[in-house]
Amino acid sequence: MDNFGFLFAANAFVWGGIIYYVYTLKQRSRELEKDLELLKETLSRESR
Amino acid sequence: MNQETTEESNEESYILVWLTGIVFLVAMAAIFLYVPTEQTEGPVQRIMYIHIPSAWLSFFAFFIVFICSILFLWKKEREWDIYAHASAEIGVIFCSLVLITGPIWAKPIWGTWWVWDARLTSTLILWLIYVAYLMLRAQTDAGSMRARYAAVLGIVGFLNIPFIHFSVLWWRTFHPQPKVISSEGFGKGMETSMLITLGISLCAFTLLYFLLMGQRVRQEKLKDEIDSLKREQLYSS
Numbered sequence A: 001m002d003n004f005g006f007l008f009a010a011n012a013f014v015w016g017g018i019i020y021y022v023y024t025l026k027q028r029s030r031e032l033e034k035d036l037e038l039l040k041e042t043l044s045r046e047s048r
Numbered sequence B: 001m002n003q004e005t006t007e008e009s010n011e012e013s014y015i016l017v018w019l020t021g022i023v024f025l026v027a028m029a030a031i032f033l034y035v036p037t038e039q040t041e042g043p044v045q046r047i048m049y050i051h052i053p054s055a056w057l058s059f060f061a062f063f064i065v066f067i068c069s070i071l072f073l074w075k076k077e078r079e080w081d082i083y084a085h086a087s088a089e090i091g092v093i094f095c096s097l098v099l100i101t102g103p104i105w106a107k108p109i110w111g112t113w114w115v116w117d118a119r120l121t122s123t124l125i126l127w128l129i130y131v132a133y134l135m136l137r138a139q140t141d142a143g144s145m146r147a148r149y150a151a152v153l154g155i156v157g158f159l160n161i162p163f164i165h166f167s168v169l170w171w172r173t174f175h176p177q178p179k180v181i182s183s184e185g186f187g188k189g190m191e192t193s194m195l196i197t198l199g200i201s202l203c204a205f206t207l208l209y210f211l212l213m214g215q216r217v218r219q220e221k222l223k224d225e226i227d228s229l230k231r232e233q234l235y236s237s
Helices: A004-047 B003-034 B043-075 B078-110 B118-139 B144-158 B160-170 B192-236
Strands: none
Touching: A004 B043, A004 B078, A004 B192, B003 B043, B003 B192, B043 B078, B043 B118, B043 B144, B043 B160, B043 B192, B078 B118, B078 B144, B078 B192, B118 B144, B118 B160, B144 B160
């Protein structure tokens, strides 16, 4: 039985899924870090 | 977060990234180059080396949700709620991969994508429970009540896992019987090369879990820090 198509599809889903999740995690972290920096700057400006 | 602690955790996460990458490369080499092709199922049987570790990872993640939820209800510390939330998200991702790779394997072997047998149906129910857990967290306002409801759901959801494990033994199902931990003994139902490949793949997925958990927990802590700064800003203005 040669079912390479199914083997390829399963691997594509797993690797695609993992890579996409890691990518969204990185994006979310970057956005949060930016927000945090901005807030800290605003607060320090306000306190001056 | 203090500077020194952040630097230390960055260093640890770099080591973990490299280690996970290397173990994954070894796992891929073992799956595609080392392990022999199974005689009856052919190359499609290699899906097992990513399907079983995905299932293991999701069950492990839900076990962490279970433990952290109990600890949250007991100690009422936000830390445990963060861990439970992070682990539930990772568990749902990998449970989704189990529900996708399973039918891809089943189509050429069983001739159908899906059958409503005990193992498949109970896994789908597990996925639905934890999707509901994430929806509950997303839809309700932050606070101790949300965390408490989520913790109860996290505990109840985990009770399904022993049922999933034993379902193939209690009922006649399409799903293959356990081969790694079987009545014949540990790994007795498998070729040594298959067992080694599966072991490496399981290690790779477990390392990936810790890597993702680190990132996800860090994110939740950043969110908390942002929220407290926003509150500070609100009170000062």
